[in-house]
Amino acid sequence: MDKIGGTVLVTGGSGYIAGYIIRALLDEGWTVNTTVRDLAREAQLRAQLGGSYATLRFFKADLMDDKGWRAAMDGCSHVCHVASPITVQAPRQEDELILPAREGALRALRFARAAGVERFVQTSSVAAIVYGHGKGIRRFTEADWTDTDGPGVHAYAKSKTLAERAAREWIAREGRGMEFVSINPSVVLGPVWGEDYSTSIELVRQLLAGAVPGCADLGFGVVDVRDVAALHVRALTEPGIDGERFIASGPFLKMIDIARILRQQLGQKARRVPLRHVPDWMVHALALVNPMVRQVTGELGNVRDTDAGHALSRLGWATRPVEQTITDCAQSLIETRVVAA
Numbered sequence: 001m002d003k004i005g006g007t008v009l010v011t012g013g014s015g016y017i018a019g020y021i022i023r024a025l026l027d028e029g030w031t032v033n034t035t036v037r038d039l040a041r042e043a044q045l046r047a048q049l050g051g052s053y054a055t056l057r058f059f060k061a062d063l064m065d066d067k068g069w070r071a072a073m074d075g076c077s078h079v080c081h082v083a084s085p086i087t088v089q090a091p092r093q094e095d096e097l098i099l100p101a102r103e104g105a106l107r108a109l110r111f112a113r114a115a116g117v118e119r120f121v122q123t124s125s126v127a128a129i130v131y132g133h134g135k136g137i138r139r140f141t142e143a144d145w146t147d148t149d150g151p152g153v154h155a156y157a158k159s160k161t162l163a164e165r166a167a168r169e170w171i172a173r174e175g176r177g178m179e180f181v182s183i184n185p186s187v188v189l190g191p192v193w194g195e196d197y198s199t200s201i202e203l204v205r206q207l208l209a210g211a212v213p214g215c216a217d218l219g220f221g222v223v224d225v226r227d228v229a230a231l232h233v234r235a236l237t238e239p240g241i242d243g244e245r246f247i248a249s250g251p252f253l254k255m256i257d258i259a260r261i262l263r264q265q266l267g268q269k270a271r272r273v274p275l276r277h278v279p280d281w282m283v284h285a286l287a288l289v290n291p292m293v294r295q296v297t298g299e300l301g302n303v304r305d306t307d308a309g310h311a312l313s314r315l316g317w318a319t320r321p322v323e324q325t326i327t328d329c330a331q332s333l334i335e336t337r338v339v340a341a
């Protein structure tokens with residue numbers, strides 16, 4: 001395919017979503033620079049991502065350090081800033097997530113502007129949109145923002161909200177014409193390449209492995225990693241979208257809906273997936289001894305639906321059926337032996 005873009009920097013090339021973005025960009029003929037914290041991973045990542053030494057180049061850079069960023073940005077016309085910490089366990093200190101997210105975004109913006117980048121696309125999250133508004137059932141759009149002072153807002157949501165807000169404020173103050181767009185995905189699922197999968201896959205892994213006693217009354221929007229990557233690629237070059245936010249989400253599913261899809265689509269391979277409900281009181285009891293469960297008790301019963309209508313209508317974005325996303329995710333976990341067949 002002919003080269004349609006210039007050179008683009010994708011930050012955090014070792015990550016799940018970044019990997020799919022890099023693959024999609026290489027397929028479209030872009031030259032891709034990417035940052036990793038550990039260059040020893042280059043060979044393994046090259047095998048996964050494809051591309052040649054001329055079209056995919058690795059640079060060592062950390063979100064918390066200026067070293068390496070100038071070289072990584074050199075010659076880039078576009079940036080996808082994807083790198084940001086995302087963890088299963090709540091951090092001991094909120095700043096473990098907030099500082100790399102916010103300072104890393106500002107660092108990437110500063111070096112991007114200095115390199116003459118035309119457009120900077122930030123991978124934000126619906127976590128920057130839906131939290132801090134109390135309990136209940138609600139549909140959110142790009143006009144909404146997480147209230148970081150609201151009740152029960154966890155460190156990750158704070159990190160994504162503060163990073164996107166800081167980026168937008170910096171652009172307004174110091175952007176000097178560099179364009180900025182954010183993509184705000186819900187929970188990203190889809191095929192994994194191996195054991196180094198994102199935190200978002202953990203729920204499907206635990207259901208498939210029978211590692212949870214049942215399904216709590218918890219839910220979230222689900223989106224396919226391949227569709228999220230396609231939206232990033234689109235947002236890099238679509239004219240006339242400077243400053244916009246795009247929610248990247250498919251349907252809102254409860255944990256029990258995911259369990260049922262796994263059972264229906266995978267038959268015997270999903271034999272360990274529990275189909276019973278876990279009552280709220282039991283989740284609260286489990287939370288006393290399990291910090292991971294403690295993080296989600298505030299979400300019991302909530303429906304935080306996110307409306308991707310803007311991406312669908314403005315960017316002609318399309319999403320594949322959520323059943324395919326979940327099935328492909330589970331199949332890949334089995335094929336890569338993350339979960340026993």
Ligand code: NAP
Pocket residue numbers: 011012013014015016017018036037038061062063064082083084085086100123124125126160184185186187188189197198199200
């Ligand atoms: P991931 O696989 O864990 O990737 C995170 C990436 O960030 C890794 O490349 C990691 O590098 C890098 N990173 C973390 N801390 C860093 C630091 N201090 N310096 C440099 N790099 C650092 O997670 P992902 O799911 O692909 O997430 C990618 C982005 O999408 C994040 O911004 C996340 O907030 C956002 N997002 C994810 C979801 C989801 O459901 N997965 C939903 C909405 C938004 P190492 O490999 O060196 O750790």
